[in-house]
Amino acid sequence: MNLQANPPGQGAQLEEAFRLFLQASQDLEEQQKVLQNQVDRLSNDLAIANQRLAALLGALPAGVLLIEEGVVRDLNPAARALLPDLVEGIPWQIPTAWSATPVQGEYQTSCDSTGRTVQLKEVTIGDRKILQIQDITESLAQHAETQRQSKLASMGQMAASIAHQLRTPLATATLYAGHLADPLLPQERQGEMADKLRRQLTSLEKLTTRMLQFVRQRPQRAESVLINELLDEAEQAIAPQCERYGVPLNVSLQGEPSLVTVERDAIVSALVAVLENALQISPKGSVIQMQTTIEASRVRIQIDDQGPGIEDSMLNSMFEPFTTSRVNGTGLGLSIARNAIEAHRGEISATNRPEGGARFTLTLPCLPAL
Numbered sequence: 001m002n003l004q005a006n007p008p009g010q011g012a013q014l015e016e017a018f019r020l021f022l023q024a025s026q027d028l029e030e031q032q033k034v035l036q037n038q039v040d041r042l043s044n045d046l047a048i049a050n051q052r053l054a055a056l057l058g059a060l061p062a063g064v065l066l067i068e069e070g071v072v073r074d075l076n077p078a079a080r081a082l083l084p085d086l087v088e089g090i091p092w093q094i095p096t097a098w099s100a101t102p103v104q105g106e107y108q109t110s111c112d113s114t115g116r117t118v119q120l121k122e123v124t125i126g127d128r129k130i131l132q133i134q135d136i137t138e139s140l141a142q143h144a145e146t147q148r149q150s151k152l153a154s155m156g157q158m159a160a161s162i163a164h165q166l167r168t169p170l171a172t173a174t175l176y177a178g179h180l181a182d183p184l185l186p187q188e189r190q191g192e193m194a195d196k197l198r199r200q201l202t203s204l205e206k207l208t209t210r211m212l213q214f215v216r217q218r219p220q221r222a223e224s225v226l227i228n229e230l231l232d233e234a235e236q237a238i239a240p241q242c243e244r245y246g247v248p249l250n251v252s253l254q255g256e257p258s259l260v261t262v263e264r265d266a267i268v269s270a271l272v273a274v275l276e277n278a279l280q281i282s283p284k285g286s287v288i289q290m291q292t293t294i295e296a297s298r299v300r301i302q303i304d305d306q307g308p309g310i311e312d313s314m315l316n317s318m319f320e321p322f323t324t325s326r327v328n329g330t331g332l333g334l335s336i337a338r339n340a341i342e343a344h345r346g347e348i349s350a351t352n353r354p355e356g357g358a359r360f361t362l363t364l365p366c367l368p369a370l
């Protein structure tokens with residue numbers, strides 16, 4: 001075997017290389033330790049965050065479901081309580097025992113007295129869907145109770161106003177009826193009396209019809225209606241009056257086609273009541289604007305007139321029943337409109353525009369038309 005000695009200096013180089021190699025390995029080891037520590041710390045933080053999230057989801061009164069590709073992947077305790085038969089891994093669908101209510105996204109969990117009303121909201125993130133199920137039975141009951149209380153309070157005030165409102169036309173009608181029954185009333189005055197009596201009774205009938213409209217409860221026959229259909233209907237209903245008053249109505253609509261779940265007639269009547277008021281006060285030749293904007297989940301209808309604006313004394317009370325500044329007004333138009341809008345979870349308000357004239361704003365919840 002021919003063992004050749006390393007050339008001089010090569011041994012030192014090898015030693016140096018070996019030393020550097022050792023140094024690099026130690027550095028790598030150090031870095032690996034630092035990285036491992038970071039991974040441990042992050043894993044720990046993640047575990048804590050997960051625990052917090054689980055605690056939050058556990059404490060949340062609303063049910064939360066995670067749906068991936070249509071399959072239930074996870075659900076919190078509140079969701080398990082609302083849906084006892086639901087387990088992870090099965091495809092998600094609305095339970096067959098649930099029935100849809102007239103309000104979009106709301107369901108009755110069963111038709112007996114144990115039934116709850118739940119509201120379903122969903123958020124889609126890529127292939128995933130997060131469903132939030134909220135039991136709104138109590139808040140609906142509270143809402144109904146508040147409405148009932150405020151209605152009762154209004155009814156008290158109304159009772160006094162009704163008596164006042166009915167007394168004069170009733171007394172007049174009784175007087176005409178008395179004249180009619182008089183055998184000495186000349187033949188030619190009988191027709192005149194009968195006509196006066198009929199007019200008094202007609203106005204009494206109008207008053208009682210409006211009072212009944214005012215005390216009506218929640219929407220009875222709600223249906224999904226395209227917003228532009230509602231606007232068209234209101235426009236058509238008011239068109240003959242626009243012609244008579246010589247005040248045109250400009251209608252505009254901005255936003256994606258959307259649906260509202262409403263009792264159609266009630267909402268059209270509310271729009272017509274606001275438009276009617278605007279017409280009655282607008283100078284001939286002026287214009288009424290009805291501008292509608294659809295944003296996210298709400299539709300806003302703005303009705304502007306070029307009249308003298310709302311009297312200061314009326315600004316705070318005009319939505320209360322029997323509040324009127326018009327000689328022949330019943331003062332029920334706006335209070336009926338407000339009832340109808342609020343019964344659909346909407347809002348109505350009025351203000352004077354800086355440039356003159358009144359602005360009425362009605363908002364309602366809506367959904368995009370698919």
Ligand SMILES: Nc1ncnc2c1ncn2[C@@H]1O[C@H](COP(=O)(O)OP(=O)(O)OP(=O)(O)O)[C@@H](O)[C@H]1O
Nearest residue numbers: 277278309310318324325329330331332333334358
């Ligand atoms: N566009 C408007 N501009 C100025 N004032 C208004 C306008 N709309 C309503 N008002 C005021 O609000 C009051 C109440 O209106 P509301 O429609 O409730 O009753 P009304 O019009 O007086 O009677 P009716 O029962 O016949 O509708 C009106 O009398 C008027 O004073």
Ligand SMILES: [Mg+2]
Nearest residue numbers: 273277333334
């Ligand atoms: Mg009116």
